[in-house]
Amino acid sequence: MSARSSISAVTQGWRGLIVPAALLAAWALAGAAKAGNPVLLVPIDTVARAGFDAIKSGELPGAIAATMTRAAVGWSIGALFGFAIGLVTGLSDSSRRLASPTLHGARQIALFAWIPLISAWLGNGEAMKLALIALSAFFPVFLSVEAGCRQVPLAYREVGRLFGFTRTGEISCIILPAAAPTIIAGLELAFTVAWIGTIGAEYLIGSGYMYAFADGIGAFLAGARENARMDLVVVGILSLALTGFARDRAVVLTSKRILAWRPQSH
Amino acid sequence: MAPAISLASQAPHERRSAPAGIDIAGIAKSFALNGSRIEALRDIQLTIPGGAFVSLVGPSGCGKSTLLRLIAGLEAPDRGEIEVGGRAVRAPGLDRGMVFQDHRLFPWLTVERNILLGLRQLPGTEFQKRAIVRDLIALVGLAGFEHAKPHQLSGGMSQRAAIARALAPRPQVLLLDEPFGALDQLTRGRLQGEILRIWKHERITMLMVTHDVEEAVFLSDQIVVVDQRPGRIQARIDVDLEKPRRRSDPAFVALKERVFELLSAAEPQQGALTHSHIVVKENK
Numbered sequence: 001m002s003a004r005s006s007i008s009a010v011t012q013g014w015r016g017l018i019v020p021a022a023l024l025a026a027w028a029l030a031g032a033a034k035a036g037n038p039v040l041l042v043p044i045d046t047v048a049r050a051g052f053d054a055i056k057s058g059e060l061p062g063a064i065a066a067t068m069t070r071a072a073v074g075w076s077i078g079a080l081f082g083f084a085i086g087l088v089t090g091l092s093d094s095s096r097r098l099a100s101p102t103l104h105g106a107r108q109i110a111l112f113a114w115i116p117l118i119s120a121w122l123g124n125g126e127a128m129k130l131a132l133i134a135l136s137a138f139f140p141v142f143l144s145v146e147a148g149c150r151q152v153p154l155a156y157r158e159v160g161r162l163f164g165f166t167r168t169g170e171i172s173c174i175i176l177p178a179a180a181p182t183i184i185a186g187l188e189l190a191f192t193v194a195w196i197g198t199i200g201a202e203y204l205i206g207s208g209y210m211y212a213f214a215d216g217i218g219a220f221l222a223g224a225r226e227n228a229r230m231d232l233v234v235v236g237i238l239s240l241a242l243t244g245f246a247r248d249r250a251v252v253l254t255s256k257r258i259l260a261w262r263p264q265s266h
Numbered sequence: 267m268a269p270a271i272s273l274a275s276q277a278p279h280e281r282r283s284a285p286a287g288i289d290i291a292g293i294a295k296s297f298a299l300n301g302s303r304i305e306a307l308r309d310i311q312l313t314i315p316g317g318a319f320v321s322l323v324g325p326s327g328c329g330k331s332t333l334l335r336l337i338a339g340l341e342a343p344d345r346g347e348i349e350v351g352g353r354a355v356r357a358p359g360l361d362r363g364m365v366f367q368d369h370r371l372f373p374w375l376t377v378e379r380n381i382l383l384g385l386r387q388l389p390g391t392e393f394q395k396r397a398i399v400r401d402l403i404a405l406v407g408l409a410g411f412e413h414a415k416p417h418q419l420s421g422g423m424s425q426r427a428a429i430a431r432a433l434a435p436r437p438q439v440l441l442l443d444e445p446f447g448a449l450d451q452l453t454r455g456r457l458q459g460e461i462l463r464i465w466k467h468e469r470i471t472m473l474m475v476t477h478d479v480e481e482a483v484f485l486s487d488q489i490v491v492v493d494q495r496p497g498r499i500q501a502r503i504d505v506d507l508e509k510p511r512r513r514s515d516p517a518f519v520a521l522k523e524r525v526f527e528l529l530s531a532a533e534p535q536q537g538a539l540t541h542s543h544i545v546v547k548e549n550k
Contacts, residue, residue: 158340159370162358163435164387173383177374261374261415 042231050231051238059220060235064243067198067216070126074133075194079187082138086145090179091171100146107139111197115204129201136197137190144186148179181262184255191251195244217243285470286351286361286438287316288337293346295332296496306332308496310346314488316438319465319472321482322490323525329497330475334441337473338364351438360387363432367444369424371416377403377427378412384434402430405464422453429461433468442474446481458484462510479525483518484511491528501528 024044030036031043038046054060085103089096114135122128152175160170176183202218217240224232293310296303306329314320322330335341337348339358348355350362363384371380381399388395403409406426416424425445432440445461446454458481465472465485476482482489486505493500503525511518 155366155368155370156372159372159383161340162338162362162364162432163384164358164360166387169386173386174372177372180374262417 039228039230042234046231047234047238050229051235054232054235060239063215063217063220063236064239067202067218068243068247070129070202070216071133071191071195071198074130074198075137075191077130078134078137078194079141079190081134082141082143082186082190083145083183086142087149089142090146090149091175096146103139103142107143111136111193112200112204119205124205129198129205132201132205133194133197137194140186140190140193141183144182144189145179148182148186149175151182152178181259184258188251188255192248195247199240285316287318287471288312288314288439288473289347289349289352290314290333290337291347291349293333293336293343293348295329295336295341295343305496307336307343308498310497310499312490312499312502314471314473316351316471317469318487319462319485320474320488320490321486322473322475322492323477323479323482323529324492324497324500325494325529326477328492328494330492331443332497333492334364334443334473334475337439338362338441340364360435361438362441363435363437363439364441365425365428365432365443365445367447369416369421369428371424371427371431373416376413376415377408377419377430380416380427381431381434384431388435398434399430402433405433405467406430407460420453421449422457425449425457426460429464433464436468437470439471439473440468442472444475444477447477454478454481459510461485479522479529480513483522483525484513489525491525500531503528 028044030041031038031045035041051060085099089100089103111132114132118131118135119128122131156174156178157170160174165173198216199218199221202216203222204218217236221233221236224230224236290310290312293307294305295307296305298304310333322333324330332341336343337350337355339355339362350359353361355362371377372383375383378396378399381402382395385395385398390398400412403412406429408423408426408430411419411423411427416427419427429440429445442461446457449457461472462485474482474485483505489503489505490499491501491503492498503521505521507515507517507521513519
């Protein structure tokens with residue numbers, strides 16, 4: 001990267017901070033001017049103090065860690081099943097005709113509509129939350145693996161035939177690498193969906209004990225709401241924004257590294 | 267599938283026996299297109315001697331590429347039999363290599379790894395295989411580009427890599443489906459010289475489909491003119507000019523003219539030509 005483009009990358013990074021900074025300034029001004037109901041529009045210093053306390057007590061870091069772990073575990077389970085089933089239906093026409101209509105139909109069911117059914121089976125504990133997160137991650141991965149495998153150009157597969165590849169060789173050396181961009185896009189999407197699913201599960205299902213602020217950001221938000229602590233609600237929302245942004249950057253950078261063989265589009 | 271050739275017999279520059287020829291007997295092939303059947307090839311009889319360089323020329327859509335794919339074993343004929351080196355073709359095999367107009371290199375692999383894939387089904391250590399790949403890269407003039415990815419190569423370089431990959435299992439026959447069709451004229455001319463050099467070096471049978479009459483005259487021992495719809499062999503022309511050929515040589519130009527005439531005669535007149543084979547000998 002040339003010196004000039006790295007400088008412009010930095011300035012462009014700074015430019016992205018203008019809007020959040022302006023919002024924070026407007027927020028601080030509104031607090032200083034005593035505009036609005038301070039219970040509903042919490043002044044910025046109150047939120048900052050609440051946030052500081054929540055970090056110091058370990059509640060907020062604990063909640064963030066719990067949410068991230070839960071999202072990662074649920075995503076892994078869902079991605080594993082999605083990958084395995086997508087591979088089967090993507091590689092075999094007969095299994096696709098057998099299983100895909102059902103799976104594509106099940107995909108249309110809104111994620112949180114599964115809660116009554118899954119909670120009846122698995123209770124209201126951790127298993128239930130993980131099942132819901134896994135389910136949310138399953139569909140994007142399943143769809144991308146199925147589509148990725150089916151879209152491998154015949155031209156590439158013919159090369160494998162000419163060199164006498166076995167089916168296993170064809171799958172490992174041609175189909176999976178060729179499908180990798182699609183599959184990785186599905187894994188990325190699944191992670192975003194699983195993140196939303198995690199917060200939803202934590203918020204809606206609760207933690208089995210009251211006001212468990214450390215049991216994920218979703219539970220943190222639910223507890224803050226129960227206690228009418230708008231300052232903590234805002235703290236929860238801001239930490240969601242920040243961790244979500246960091247998670248997204250990490251995922252994008254990782255997949256860029258994996259797909260480095262592709263020509264840079266810009 | 268059991269590999270037809272083992273690496274043990276692959277000491278460089280050492281040919282086991284005379285290269286395999288191709289015998290095509292009574293081949294017919296048709297395709298379904300929008301509910302109707304298109305007859306791509308009808309009653310193809312052709313013998314290609316081992317070690318020869320033969321070109322198939324004809325109007326586009328005349329089934330030349332189909333014939334190549336049948337020999338490769340990528341498709342099965344409706345009728346007839348193809349033998350390569352006396353063995354009937356049932357499926358693709360390592361005794362036949364193929365180069366396509368689109369280089370078909372895998373974009374996620376380096377040049378070296380792309381060529382290594384051609385050796386995947388053969389026995390031998392990684393070390394032996396890497397040595398073979400190094401020789402091939404030198405043979406096609408890509409030394410220094412071992413670790414380049416296909417998107418970093420020019421069209422001509424990609425085709426060189428594709429040729430190296432097709433040659434990796436040391437096939438008896440190399441099938442070339444318009445290999446230089448997508449290249450600019452300068453690169454094409456250079457690669458024509460290169461393929462001639464590789465053909466002499468490897469001493470294998472090469473069968474090339476081309477639209478380019480000059481290319482066919484420049485490279486071939488025999489030019490086969492294919493008629494269209496249904497594809498039939500209209501003429502076989504033996505080219506006895508010494509290689510490498512000079513494109514300005516009057517005999518070269520005269521031969522080019524003759525092939526052009528035959529090709530224009532092959533344009534649409536449906537069924538006018540019964541398959542009487544015109545055999546033109548060009549003696550120096």
